[in-house]
Amino acid sequence: MLSIVPAILALALAGCQTASISFPNAKIFAHDRKVEIVSGLLSKPDGNGPFPAVVLLHSCGGFTSHVTRDWPDYFAGIGYVTLSVDTFGTRGYQRCPNPYQGADGAFVKDAYGALDYLATQPFIDRNKIAVMGFSLGAGVINNALIPLRARARRELDFKAAIALYGRCNNIGPYPKGSIPLMEIGAENDTATAPHCEYVGKWHPEIEVHILEGAYHAFDSSEASGKIDDAGNRMEYSWEATKKARDLVRAFLAKHLGARAGS
Secondary structure (H helix, E strand, O other): OOOOOOHHHHHHHHHHHHEEEEEEEEOOOOOOOOOOOEEEEEEOOOOOEEEEEOOOOOOOOEEHHHHHHHHHHHHHOOOOEEEEEHHHHOOOOOOOOOOOOOHHHHHHHHHHHHHHHHOOOOEHHHHHHHHEOOHHHHHHHHHHHHHHHHHHHHHOOOEEEEOOOOOOHOOOOOOOOOOHHHEEEEEOOOOOOOOHHHHHOOOOEEEEEOOOOOOOOOOOOOOOOOOOOOOEEOOOOOHHHHHHHHHHHHHHHHHOOOOOOO
């Protein structure tokens, strides 16, 4: 199925507020020829909108509950639609294969495809759409989505970007006029925290927060207690999750403005 007709989708969401959808990814690079159909999960608040929206890009762990349920439920509660993009599942992977060639390009094309899809929905404010990535998804925002400047060739673009526990050492050029960016790191995530602190000093226009006492994937109960492929200890923390949510809410309010509709 390509994508659900907006009127049908609205009826479906009116009953359950969450729907599995599919949409075409975007052609971003000059060599792009093939359009892929991407799977995702759309969640919305009660009401008709138009609502602001956030595109969620998963981590190396794939389409897990913090991306498919926890953050979407939180966002719906404060008046945002979310589209969780299943970049790996679309291509037959549950988690990061080793090696996974073309990950950044696939994520960027899927993210912009999600943006284009959301912009066609009658309950979305197309001028208030942000993107948020987790670990690998955060890295894609840092070193691909923003530096590639695909937005320079697009009429429609994200109005804000949020990277959770990404590797801040891979932030590419951040020229004047870039998408507003916030990095949220974890103090005990030794692979990311020092680089994020450095970015905060050298790029004051990027909002950087390091959560005290937190570990990598602090918002994922599924990952808690595990060691990721880079050797990071992952540990869930409600306190860190709540702090991150408060930071995200304030950042989106600043850059997207108060939501319209109800």
